Amino acid sequence: MLSKKAKYALKALLYLSKNNLKGVTLIAEISENEGIPKKFLEQILLELKKQGILQSKRGKEGGYFLGKAPSEIIIGHVVRIIDGPLAPIPCVSKMAYRRCDECVDEKTCEIRNLFLLVRDATIEILDNTTLSQLEQKNIL
Amino acid sequence: MLSKKAKYALKALLYLSKNNLKGVTLIAEISENEGIPKKFLEQILLELKKQGILQSKRGKEGGYFLGKAPSEIIIGHVVRIIDGPLAPIPCVSKMAYRRCDECVDEKTCEIRNLFLLVRDATIEILDNTTLSQLEQKNIL
DNA sequence: ATTAACTCTATATATATAGTAGACTAATTT
DNA sequence: AAATTAGTCTACTATATATATAGAGTTAAT
DSSP states (O other), rough: OOHHHHHHHHHHHHHHHHHGOOBOOOOHHHHHHHHHHHHHHHHHHHHHTTTEEEEEEEETTEEEEEEEOOOOOOOOHHHHHOOOOSSSSSSOOOOSOOOOOOOOGGGOOOHHHHHHHHHHHHHHHTTTTHHHHHHGGGOO | OHHHHHHHHHHHHHHHHGGGOOOBBOOOHHHHHTOHHHHHHHHHHHHHTTTSEEEEEEEEOEEEEESOOOOGGGGHHHHHHHHHOOOSSGGGOSSSOOOOSSSSSSOOOOOHHHHHHHHHHHHHHHTTTTHHHHHHHTTO
């Protein structure tokens, strides 16, 4: 499940990507144009900045801009920053593995082996899509 | 994300499938063997019964048993019964579609078009796996 | 000095998840 | 018929997560 927070993050990144040549962009501008609550968006952008996805300029004439090229920003990475692991259950997570309490033998757990496939399919898509590729998806 | 409830449901179905020839199985037995809280499991099995996945016999000598053959029980169906839609966002859901509040043009929404792929990949796996196939997954 | 804009921490509210409790109903055994 | 066993149903509670909101603090340009 993609949270609204993560969806907002992706919307903001798309907006920033489209406006990247113009220099910095205000949080308020993104908020208004994309319909995202401003104070909520502040937190999201700050987190993306701390993770190196974005950069910012403070004070008057300040704003946000991309921290790297759109072709270098991986969607899976962004979603993980905001929502945590992509894995549908903790026991199939690479980044935040956690054993199941009840599980006797993980290797033979049928449910785990099935949802490993789901994880792999999800990761395959999201870790192989960059922000610049995402921009192209506005046409079917 | 697969909830613990849905994982419990799948564990219970696997257990019932393995014991299907023996006749009925007690909730208490499944609970003890699979480490699932009994009263919680009651609710889960009841829901699966209402949806035709399971059948039960009440009173003394009663218990649960599969409502159809393991090869007829689709894992995607079970997960939907317990957790709701498989779609990662409501706007890509077939069974529980809901438009996004902020979305201007859904067809050109890049995020939607990307997560349609994720949905399709997930559905492809879960709707093409039956309970009998899941049983086979205990070997790698 | 003033203003604009990002930064940081705390708090609030709503919803979902996970689990518990107890009374009720049905079927079997004695 | 009574006792026992086992599923059925409804309500409740606790905790966590998601979705914000508030406000004081910091930085940089004019």
